[in-house]
Amino acid sequence: MKYPIKNICCIGAGYVGGPTMAIFAKYCPDIVINVVDLNKDRIKKWNSTKLDNLPIFEPGLEKIISENRGKNLFFSNKVEEKISEADMIFISVNTPTKEKGIGAGQASDLKWIDACARQISKYAKANTIVVEKSTLPVKTAQTIKQILDAPNNDFPDKNFSILSNPEFLSEGSAINNLENPDRVLIGGNNKDAIDALIDIYLRWVDKDKILTTDLWSSELSKLISNAFLAQRISSINSITALCEKTGANIKEVSIAIGSDQRIGKYFLNAGPGFGGSCFKKDISNLVYICNFYGLNETASYWQKVIDINQWQSSRISEIIVRNLFGTISGKKIGILGFSFKANTNDTRESPAIKICKQLLEEGAILKIYDPKVKKEKILKELSPYLYLDEIDNKSSNHKLIYSSSAEEASTDSDALVILTEWDEFKDLNWNKLSNLMRSPYWVFDTRTIINIEDAKLSGFNVWRIGDGTLKKGDIVN
Ligand code: NAD
Ligand code: UGA
16 A cells, blocks of 8 residues: 555544544544534533533544543644645535625635644655545646645655545444445546545445545535535425415425436435525535636526525515414414524524524514524524624513523413424424414414424414415415
8 A cells, every 4th residue: 555544634623624533543443533613612522521522513432532542532722733644635624605805605615624724734754545525616726736736945855645535424323334325426537546535435434425526526526415405395395385375295205206217316305495504505605606707507406406595584584473463572482493404403504594594583472492403503603683782681671581491482472483304303292382372372383393283273373385275264374
């Protein structure tokens, strides 16, 4: 083997770097794995002896951390030192949408990637393999290579091989996705470097699931994969309103179309719109790249996926207001679920943020409960839309109240809005909740998870996304 790998450094201890390296450590006991980050608080949490203090919640993660941390898996802020010891370096830092300057609102902000490349160039030893784990615009490897290959008087003999190895895990199922991936994608043009990375994955992934491509196809495939997934959600969500108008039911439609193997049954759950840190940013980036190359039709096609997503959350807020007799000013509304999907504490781009913001603007008092999102995070996400004295006080003239259970969120509320599909919301005690609420009371199920018959029996007015069969009576779609 031209590149024997004994020591790995992963830059970025986030939602990707932490779980991915935990799995590497589990299956590669002979390799020392250092996960480094500039963020001191995050590293402190990764090293916490109390496992429920880990910086991210991911089912199955605590066990793997407890079994491997301190053996061959280490978390630290010693970025330079750990880079200098590594045979292979993964770049797993954030690549959010640019907030200002050229391409603001669309292009990826590559300042963290640029910083990593410079750190690697300065501190890495000769013949290091650098692996792009972060999701990047196509051709970023070229930029990284230019920075790495810039003349370095201190170390004239340094040379680097760059690979693209995008990550396809989904939050909430990251451990299963990492242990049983549909595929592992490796792009590059140095066969020995590619073989070194394949050799690592072969310890737990079947050979036929490891795909190799050129660098640009690998980088681009990651963006396109996310674009196709998000497009399915916008497609099904665009039909929810039509179902509500025509008396059809989106659940039935999803099953009917998904039974065609050419379409497939996955990723057809209607909801309040996709959230998460990546879909919007990656499609925005795709739109930016297409426009950059003058491919305006391609750009407009993908832009529509984002537009429908925005429309879906606004549509839900409007439906809530209209059903509550046209005004929610001063009314209490219980929000059940704040994370962008179940089984994660991540709130980045959560549809709950947009919907809560719109309800607050209409004057509602929100009582928010999520099983895993901590109070501070909810306050941080929503405080820009409130005056300080409107936050988190149980007295009735405050607009944002953190609740520690579904019951607490229901107390004195006029409506409940289910925004995340947590298991515990599938089986709520509707009778108990109805007794706590102000009559007439409503439930708005944006995830189609509740037992509506039970809710109706307890006197709830029920609205469910994409369900036109509920149109009779006083439901306003
Ligand atoms: P994150 O924000 O959770 O973590 C990134 C970490 O990198 C942060 O803790 C930050 O402090 C650290 N960092 C930034 N610059 C650094 C530097 N120069 N040196 C040391 N540390 C540095 O991000 P994430 O969700 O883990 O995503 C990382 C990348 O992976 C992104 O490109 C994202 O698009 C991609 N991705 C994310 C997911 C996901 O589910 N979150 C899935 C697949 C791919
Ligand atoms: C997504 C992709 O699924 C991963 O393959 C990819 O690696 C990752 O983005 C990334 O690059 O960051 P993630 O965002 O963690 O993963 O979660 P998803 O399960 O894709 O859900 C995204 C959003 O779509 C959530 O808000 C979810 O509720 C919503 N969704 C998903 C639906 O509304 N309906 C569905 O049928 C599926």
